[in-house]
Amino acid sequence: MFARSTTLAAALAIASAIVVPAAAKDKLVINSYGGAYEQIHRKLVIEPFMKKYDVDVQVITAYSADALAQLRAQKAAPQFDVIHFSGGQEVVAAREGLISPIKAEELSNAKSLYPFAVEGLSRGEGPVHSVAAIGLLYNKNKAPKKPARWADLWDPAYKDHIVLTDVSNSYGLLGFLMMNKVKGGDLQNPEPGFNAVKSLLDSAVVVSTSPELQQNFAQNDAWIAPYAQDYAYTLRKAGLPIEFVQAEEGTPAVYLTVNLVANRPNQELAKKFIDFSLSPEVQAGWAKELRYSPSNRDAKLEDDVAKEVIYGEKAVAGLIRFDPVAVDAARASLVERWKKLIAR
Known part of the structure; x- marks a missing residue:
């Protein structure tokens, strides 16, 4: 009996010592623009998104032209899930099938965006999340x-x-x-x-x-x-x-867009990231931190910030976008x- 008890105890000890690995978190790969911009990007979007959805986000520093070049090189096996552009490259990427179309109804914040921010959706481009006037x-x-x-x-x-x-x-x-x-x-x-x-x-x-x-x-x-x-x-x-x-x-302005990369397996999570980027709270943060103008009309800005960005229907009406x-x-x-x- 004692021997059996000892054997059982030893087995239980061995079992308790076995560490069951934690389930791997879902992961997104995105680009950002480095420097102060990327620091604020992490603060306002990336880290809060990771916490909210308990996921990992890998950030690769790649400016717009380089990001487009990488998408082209990786077309057969893309590595990014979400790609940010600031020079109109989303138009080219959409035409080449490098990014996937997004329906407005897939984004909870789309209804609050100014028309200029969503007019590209019909062409397969991502929405505008900020503006540099x-x-x-x-x-x-x-x-x-x-x-x-x-x-x-x-x-x-x-x-x-x-x-x-x-x-x-x-x-x-x-x-x-x-x-x-x-x-x-x-x-x-x-x-x-x-x-x-x-x-x-x-x-x-x-x-x-x-x-x-x-x-x-x-x-x-x-x-x-x-x-x-x-x-x-x-x-x-x-x-x-x-x-x-x-x-x-x-x-005239630089329109910063956030885009869904084509042919990736976790597009639902990527769309959540895009939608998160469009929230009024995030956009108010960009305005406060770097004076980027919001594309979400529901963004609430303090008076000292509001007067230093393009804010409100009248100001937005003056925006021009060259093709x-x-x-x-x-x-x-x-x-x-x-x-x-x-x-x-």
């Missing part, structure tokens, strides 16, 4: 007056204190396209824009990057520059008295023409 940045302490229109760039009051951004920069390209539009041109006819820029070159500095823009406002007596609303906030955080103006003629496919097709020739112009 392009307008006029000005030094409120030094500029002789507050600009109101894109046409004010040619006002002699700002002569010798203008900063333009190279069209190889996405913000610079949108600024140029808007100047071209104001002067009567379009994507098929950029001549008015180039003539208008030529008339400014003797009284303007041309930069290529955001840090160069900051340096000109900080050290080189810049008063006015076409650029992004979110960067105006970055400059203010750096102690510069820079304000953003949504110009009367319209506001991203046409822009992509024209980009190389515009960049080449720009280089020749500023080299003179």
